[in-house]
Amino acid sequence: LATYLGANEDPAELAGHGCIPASLAREIAGGPDTVLRRIITDPLSGQVLDLGRDRYRPTAGVGEFVRVRDRECRRPGCHRPAQACDLDHVVPWQFGGHTNADELIDLCRRDHRLKDEPGWVYSLAPDGTLTVTTPTGQSYDSSPPPLHEPRVATEPPPF
Ligand SMILES: [Zn+2]
Structure with a gap:
């Protein structure tokens, strides 16, 4: 969430791929076909x-x-x-x-x-x-x- 909101530059994990840079993660998350989901851990x-x-x-x-x-x-x-x-x-x-x-x-x-x-x-x-x-x-x-x-x-x- 902090990466998505731009509060930090921590890498994100893309399922099936691995770590991706924060900027790419934000670009994917902001895409028109993206569905954001809350995950409780x-x-x-x-x-x-x-x-x-x-x-x-x-x-x-x-x-x-x-x-x-x-x-x-x-x-x-x-x-x-x-x-x-x-x-x-x-x-x-x-x-x-x-x-x-x-x-x-x-x-x-x-x-x-x-x-x-x-x-x-x-x-x-x-x-x-x-x-x-x-x-x-x-x-x-x-x-x-x-x-x-x-x-x-x-x-x-x-x-
Ligand atoms: Zn197997």
């Missing part, structure tokens, strides 16, 4: 909590939330942008999985296919940590990258 962890939308269509809203939260393929070590990924049920739909943000993750097509091979186990913890267990029994964790650095909690004012 946890001030301590930087994790996305809500997109703050006035209009809510469950399927599109949930998918958009997961893409903004995950930002890239969730397989540990894979960095393909979420915009190029599939939304995948951690617990497969046919085995009781639900279509909500707590049970959906972004996986690139290659890792989506790998997940469906025999012997791979994926589990998603309530805090968003994904644990992938390989057919040989090794486990790897990944968490969605925070949108900003954790901020230090401040003491409330004395009065």
